[in-house]
Amino acid sequence: MAQLIDGKKISSEIKEELKAEVEALKRQGKEICLAVVQVGQDPASCVYVNNKKKACAYIGIRSEAYELPETVGEEELLALVEKLNQAGHVNGILVQLPLPAHIDEDKVIRAISPDKDVDGFHPVSVGRLWIGEPGFLSCTPAGIIQLLKRSGISIDGKECVIVGRSNIVGKPMAALLLREHATVTVAHSHTKNLKEITNRADILIVAMGKRQFIGADYVKDGAVVIDVGMHRDENNKLCGDVAFAQVCEKTSAITPVPGGVGPMTIAMLMNNCVQTVR
Ligand code: GUN
Numbered sequence: 001m002a003q004l005i006d007g008k009k010i011s012s013e014i015k016e017e018l019k020a021e022v023e024a025l026k027r028q029g030k031e032i033c034l035a036v037v038q039v040g041q042d043p044a045s046c047v048y049v050n051n052k053k054k055a056c057a058y059i060g061i062r063s064e065a066y067e068l069p070e071t072v073g074e075e076e077l078l079a080l081v082e083k084l085n086q087a088g089h090v091n092g093i094l095v096q097l098p099l100p101a102h103i104d105e106d107k108v109i110r111a112i113s114p115d116k117d118v119d120g121f122h123p124v125s126v127g128r129l130w131i132g133e134p135g136f137l138s139c140t141p142a143g144i145i146q147l148l149k150r151s152g153i154s155i156d157g158k159e160c161v162i163v164g165r166s167n168i169v170g171k172p173m174a175a176l177l178l179r180e181h182a183t184v185t186v187a188h189s190h191t192k193n194l195k196e197i198t199n200r201a202d203i204l205i206v207a208m209g210k211r212q213f214i215g216a217d218y219v220k221d222g223a224v225v226i227d228v229g230m231h232r233d234e235n236n237k238l239c240g241d242v243a244f245a246q247v248c249e250k251t252s253a254i255t256p257v258p259g260g261v262g263p264m265t266i267a268m269l270m271n272n273c274v275q276t277v278r
Contacts, residue, residue: 003151003253005226010150011143011263015059018270022060030277033062034092034118035084039077039103040070045096052094055266061273064090074103078111085113091276092118094269118272120172129175136272138172143264144205144226145176153224153253155180159200163187163214163241164207169228173205194218212243216250225254228261 022032034056038049049065056063066080077099084093093116099105114124120136128135148155160182164170170186177184187197189208198204198218206214207228219225229241240257248254255261 002248002251005147005151005253005255005260007143007147007255007260007263010147011267013150014146014264014267015055015270018267018274019059021274025274025277026060031062031089032060032091032273032277033064033089034094034273035064035066035087035090037066037068037077037080037084037093037095039068039072039096039099042098045098049096051266052269055270056273059270059274061270070100072103074107077103077108081108081111085111085116090116092116092273094119116276118269118276120272121168126167126172129172129179132179136275137176137268138168139265139268139272140169140207140228140261141173141176142268142271144173144228144261145180146268147226147255147261147264148203148224151253153203155182155203158182158202159185160203160205161185161187161198161201162205162207163194163198164209164228166207169207173207177203206241208241210241212239212241214242214247216243216246219247219250221250222252223250225251226261227255227257230257230262 036049036052038045053063084090093112095108097105099108109121112122114122117125117136120138125136129137155177160177162170162173165186165188174184174186185197187194195218199220201220201223203224204219205226209229211231225242225247227240227242231239233239238258
């Protein structure tokens, strides 16, 4: 029987730990403030931003919301980021992505001070991660490391295969697994013989953005499977990149969707916010 990796429970544990830490920091006179910048009213972004604000309130972090219209100019957004960089009371800056097409996302990410980059997207944060210096970690991959560790799954020496090479998940995931002494393969849309490669994995991390693509034939017996995907199935129910029902039986441990990786991202964002004052 596969172990179900309970992201909801593990993320709650992390949030409880952070809440206690924030209370202790407050007693030392240290307050934390996260600036949350949203451009436009993309429905998915609204849900994410709301959840982030709620998590802040729960943990005891102050959140400041900056809502800009869809039509805002790039210069105006960059000016706001610069103002937040300079604001002494603001510890972390989060600009919700995606941004409208007329705004250069990379330029905005680079404008955020690396000292306030709680998303871990700035090239300085990415560079620090790859050379093993302390810095802010991209939240979803950092959450996956926590899921594995807190589920008693060792990473050291394991064959890890990541499917997907995005800047937000696949690439930082590879760096984090390397740091934990895994042997890492990154597969992507141009990879040949994907099935052969995923079948080598002791730990398979799927972030390809294709609904229920990974079937049982992609998975080695006894593997650990982490599903980063988020989709709606034909019955409008949430599902992942992994065909859970058939893959589950082959694994030693697997994350469900929902309730797996998803809740971890916000928990790790909160951790990054606390890190700004540690
Ligand atoms: N949009 C989707 N995921 C994220 C995230 O982790 N951070 C930000 N800033 N935007 C996102």
